[in-house]
Amino acid sequence: MRRAPLVIGAVALVVTGVAGGALLFGSGEKGRPAPGRTALSASDVRRGDLIDTITVDGTLTYAAERRIAAQTTGTVTSLPSPGRVVGQGGALYAVDRRPVVLMHGTVPLYRALGPGVTSGPDVRQLENALQDLGYGDGLTVDRTFSAATAHAVRRWQKDHGLKQTGSVDAAQVVFLPSDVRVVEAKAAVGDRIGPGRQVLSVTGTHHVVHVDLDADEQQTAQKGRTVSVRLPGGATATGRITSVGTVAHKKNTQGDTPSSGQSPAATIDVEITLSGGKRSGTLDQAPVTVTMESRRRRDVLSVPVEALLALREGGFGVEVLDPGGARRIVAVTTGMYGGGRVEISGTGLTPGMKVGVPAQ
Incomplete structure (x- = not known):
């Protein structure tokens, strides 16, 4: 199956944005107002988890694509169309006008099930399926193929136009874990097939x-x-x-x-x-x-990347907008970048403080 290629992750883009933002907004001295920065909007200092992400194709x-192969010899007389969903009790295809029916189960039908077979999980799953399909009257679901099991099988065979033998084999039933969706027919109506010939490709629904x-x-x-x-x-x-x-x-x-x-x-x-x-x-x-x-950093302070200022003496700061209109620059240490925000730490910074970012 052809896979889509990866796309560029978010980390590189975020780092580029940091450098650009810091250079764009100039610098100021620690603890003093930054002159000439008037076009500002306010953004919160937040405390919480900071998450970085990548985006991929x-x-x-x-799910669960698998192939269905014939277990009998004959002529294909019916096939489902691609995209069709076949549920429990539905015909996957027909050979010589005899349907091959889907039943739910995880154990492949590796032997004929009928009177006299030894007990096993395949018997239990057949009885479960018969009960789910409405043939459970008088049937005890266990690991033993009983007379009641044979009676239920004959009733099921009669309703599907099959010879009423009381025994089930792989020419009549395919056990799969759930309903299936048909992807492609690997044979055509009129084809002569034999055991092992692939008939259908199916997936989960x-x-x-x-x-x-x-x-x-x-x-x-x-x-x-x-x-x-x-x-x-x-x-x-x-x-x-x-x-x-x-x-x-x-x-x-x-x-x-x-x-x-x-x-x-x-x-x-x-x-x-x-x-x-x-x-x-x-x-x-x-x-x-x-x-x-x-990546994730838990319980950290963060601000928008655009709030970072490059300081003359090196490093970064943020411009804090105090109540009443005062503005001051606080030096910060940066940590992880993610989601358009950057982790910061610095003296006196608390959640809920307002910092300046360029006005839109």
């Missing part, structure tokens, strides 16, 4: 976002961390990182062939599950942008 797709993350940014992709996803059309959804690859893949940064002396970039696979019931449409392989937290 991702792809909106569907829920959108996920895939990111090829630069291996240098691996520390930003922590499983369980919340991210923001900008969807096609401009809507924003919340997502959670559910999978982080442990093997790096080489990927060229420019075209198919790296330039002389340039090594292909290394990326890791990151998968994000959308949350909050946000509508993400039905698009597959659609480009999205993902904003991830890269």
Whole structure:
């Protein structure tokens, strides 16, 4: 599957803004008003967490792609169209007009299930599926294929036009963990097929976002961390990182062939599950942008980057706007930058103080 390239992270942009802001607003002496700075707006000194982020390209797709292969010989007489969702009890395809039905379960149907089989988890999942589909009258869900199980199977077979044998095999049922969405038919109606021939490619029904993350940014992709996803059309959804690859893949940064002396970039696979019931449409392989937290400083004072002043004697300061109109410059030590703000510390600075920023 083709992956979207990474985009430039936010950190470099923030640092550039700091340098530009400091030089633009001139300097003043510590503890004295700065002359000539009249066009100011006020902004708060805030206490809280300061977060830096990176933005990367991702792809909106569907999870858990898998192939469905035939387990019988015959002629394909029915196939679902791409994009169709097949639920439990629905036909994935038909061979010789006999449907191959989806049932929910995690154990592949590796043997025929009928009277006389040994007990096992595959029997339990068949009985669970039969009960969910409305064939559970008199049926006890356990690991034993009983006479009641065979009776339920025959009722199910009758409703689907199958020979009422009371036994189920892989020519009749495919067990998958959940409903599926058809991606592509790998056979055509009229094709002659046999066991092992791929018939369909399917996925899960829920959108996920895939990111090829630069291996240098691996520390930003922590499983369980919340991210923001900008969807096609401009809507924003919340997502959670559910999978982080442990093997790096080489990927060229420019075209198919790296330039002389340039090594292909290394990326890791990151998968994000959308949350909050946000509508993400039905698009597959659609480009999205993902904003991830890269660093966090907890419980610090911060001001807008534009509030920084370059001092003549070196370092930075901020212009404090005292109540009553007085203005004074306070020298500060800067820390982390993020989200258009900068961490500061300095004598007498408290949350809620007003500092000057260039007026819009």
